Amino acid sequence: MNISRYSKCGLLIAGAALAMPASALAATQGTAGATSTGSVSISATIPGRVQLSGLADVAFGTVDPTVAAAQAENVCVWSNTSGKGYTVTATGSGTSNAFTVSDGTNTVPYSVEWAGSSGQSSGTALVSGTALGGLSSTAANPTCSAGPSATASLIVRMTAASLQAAVASSYLGTLTLLVAPQ
Amino acid sequence: MALLSSDTGPLEHGRIYKRSRLRLLSALCAGAFAALHAAPAAAGDTVRISGLSDVAFGSISNFSGDSVQSQSLCLYSKSPPADHYRITAAGSGPGGAFLLSSGSATLPFDVQWSDSAGQSSGSQLLPNQPLTGQQSSAGAGSADDCSSGPGTTASLIIILRSASLSTAASGSYSGTLSLLVAPE
Numbered sequence: 001m002n003i004s005r006y007s008k009c010g011l012l013i014a015g016a017a018l019a020m021p022a023s024a025l026a027a028t029q030g031t032a033g034a035t036s037t038g039s040v041s042i043s044a045t046i047p048g049r050v051q052l053s054g055l056a057d058v059a060f061g062t063v064d065p066t067v068a069a070a071q072a073e074n075v076c077v078w079s080n081t082s083g084k085g086y087t088v089t090a091t092g093s094g095t096s097n098a099f100t101v102s103d104g105t106n107t108v109p110y111s112v113e114w115a116g117s118s119g120q121s122s123g124t125a126l127v128s129g130t131a132l133g134g135l136s137s138t139a140a141n142p143t144c145s146a147g148p149s150a151t152a153s154l155i156v157r158m159t160a161a162s163l164q165a166a167v168a169s170s171y172l173g174t175l176t177l178l179v180a181p182q
Numbered sequence: 183m184a185l186l187s188s189d190t191g192p193l194e195h196g197r198i199y200k201r202s203r204l205r206l207l208s209a210l211c212a213g214a215f216a217a218l219h220a221a222p223a224a225a226g227d228t229v230r231i232s233g234l235s236d237v238a239f240g241s242i243s244n245f246s247g248d249s250v251q252s253q254s255l256c257l258y259s260k261s262p263p264a265d266h267y268r269i270t271a272a273g274s275g276p277g278g279a280f281l282l283s284s285g286s287a288t289l290p291f292d293v294q295w296s297d298s299a300g301q302s303s304g305s306q307l308l309p310n311q312p313l314t315g316q317q318s319s320a321g322a323g324s325a326d327d328c329s330s331g332p333g334t335t336a337s338l339i340i341i342l343r344s345a346s347l348s349t350a351a352s353g354s355y356s357g358t359l360s361l362l363v364a365p366e
Contacts, residue, residue, distance in 0.1 A: 030231040030363070032258070032326040038231040039360040042282060042291065042340060044239035044249070048352040082287070082351045141348050142245065181352070 048181030050086050051078045051142040054149075055177070058156050065163040074118040074150035077179055078139035085182035087131040088114050088152075093174040097128045101173035108166040111157045112175060118150035133182055227261040227365035230326040231269075234361075237340050245348040250341050254299035256328035257336040258320045261365035265321030268312040268366050269295055274358040278309040284353030290346050293359065294339040301337035314366060 030036030054076040063069045079086040090112045094100030100107040115123030116135040126132055140146040156175070233255035242249050259267040271293050275281030282289040296304030297316040305313055320328050320335045328334060340359070 027234040027236045029234060030229075030361075032228050032230040034227065034229075035362060035364045036230045037360060037362045038234045039358055040234050040236050040338075041356060041358050042237040042239075043354070043356045044282060044289065044342060045241040045354045046289070046347065046350050046352050047241055047243060049243070049245070080348075080350065080352045082353070141345075146349075 046080065048081050049079070049142075050179045050181050052076070052177060052179045053078075053143050055154070058175070060158065063158070063163055065166070066160060067163075068160045069158045069163065070121070070155060071157075072121050072153055072155045075152050075154055076139055076144035076150050077135075077137045077152045078142045078144065079137045079179075079181055081181045083182075084137045084139075085133075086135050086137060087133040087180050087182045088126070088135065089129065089131040089178040089180075090114075090126040091128050091176045091178075093176075099128055099173075099175070101171035103167070103169035103171050106167045106169060106171075108158060108171050109162050110173075111159075113155040113157070115153040115155070116151075118148065118153055120153035121155065123153055123155055131180070135182070224261070224365075228258070228326065229261070229267050229363045229365050230256070230258040231361055231363050232256045232258075232327050233334060234338070237359075239342060242342065242347060245344055248341050248344050249347065250302060250339060252302045252337055252339040254301075254334035254337050256320065256334055257297070257316075257318050257363060258324060258326040258328060259318035259363070259365055260322045260326075262322065265318045266314075266366040267316050267318060267363050268314040269307070269316060270310060270312040270362045270364075271295075271307045272310055272360045272362075275309075280309055280357075280359070282355035282357040284351070284355040287351045287353055287355075289342065289350045289355045291357075292341040292343065294341065296337040296339070297335070299332070299334035299337055302339060304337055304339050312364075 027040040028038055030038040052075065054074065056073050058071045060069050060071060077086055091097035092099035094107060099110050099112055101110060112126040113123035114126055114132055124132055137151045138148055139151045144150060235253050237251045239249055239251060257267065259265045261267060272278035273280035280291050280293055282291060293307040294304035295307055295313055297318065307313055318335050319332055324330055
């Protein structure tokens with residue numbers, strides 16, 4: 001019993017020593033003389049951060065039910081991880097976060113695709129609530145103001161079958177996108 | 183003269199001359215550096231920097247503004263008549279650059295100095311370049327650790343610029359800043 005307790009204690013101490021930050025180095029004070037030198041250590045932690053910007057509302061307008069509809073837009077995703085990686089998770093405003101638009105009574109499904117570069121008209125299909133990973137950004141700063149102006153593409157589609165099955169009306173919904181560092 | 187001494191044989195006059203010139207140049211450079219950085223105003227002049235604390239920014243989550251850390255410290259200078267001094271800073275980056283590092287990633291920082299305590303901004307310091315004309319309020323008659331008052335006489339300000347923070351890779355950064363003071 002005692003051996004087990006000591007082993008646990010030893011592991012804790014070893015862990016603490018390994019986790020000691022560089023900032024634990026103490027400042028040095030100068031001594032009096034013809035010159036005097038002191039030093040300080042400086043430390044800072046920058047956590048993983050992402051930012052999504054440049055989003056625009058998706059307005060299909062009046063659609064022809066015999067033809068599939070698609071809207072693509074360029075957006076800015078910035079990530080500060082070492083590989084500038086990120087994940088994206090989309091959720092709709094339908095039941096259980098489904099990708100649907102509604103007129104209050106009826107719904108029309110849509111699909112969402114994401115591409116890790118701008119200017120794309122197709123990408124990887126997103127599943128509501130499921131993160132798509134393995135993406136990386138080329139943004140130089142959080143808002144892409146330092147170029148490139150966009151780093152990813154968001155594509156929203158409605159199939160002809162869905163449109164043909166829909167009741168004539170005006171539909172509205174919200175798509176929420178969550179990005180996270182990776 | 184030690185600078186012109188020969189440690190080679192008589193058939194190497196050209197090489198001796200070249201080596202001597204190099205030694206003379208290096209001695210002149212070293213002398214100039216010493217004069218620039220450490221020449222006391224007079225024999226018996228004394229300086230001391232103390233009361234320094236490590237600078238820990240912690241985790242920075244707001245990149246939209248600069249992150250600033252300032253500290254008041256004791257800069258004693260007994261250099262009559264006005265207790266003037268100069269200060270030179272060097273970081274742990276290449277050539278004394280003011281850089282923090284996290285593996286291969288770097289994060290630049292600015293250093294400012296004020297010859298009064300309690301300041302949040304001051305004169306910009308450049309690596310290895312002395313800031314001259316500073317004056318201490320702790321000179322002759324004061325303790326060299328400011329224990330007899332005033333407790334602090336100068337401010338050291340470290341700044342992480344917003345532009346640098348928003349382009350830096352995530353990570354834990356660290357570095358060292360050395361401060362050399364000399365009387366004037």
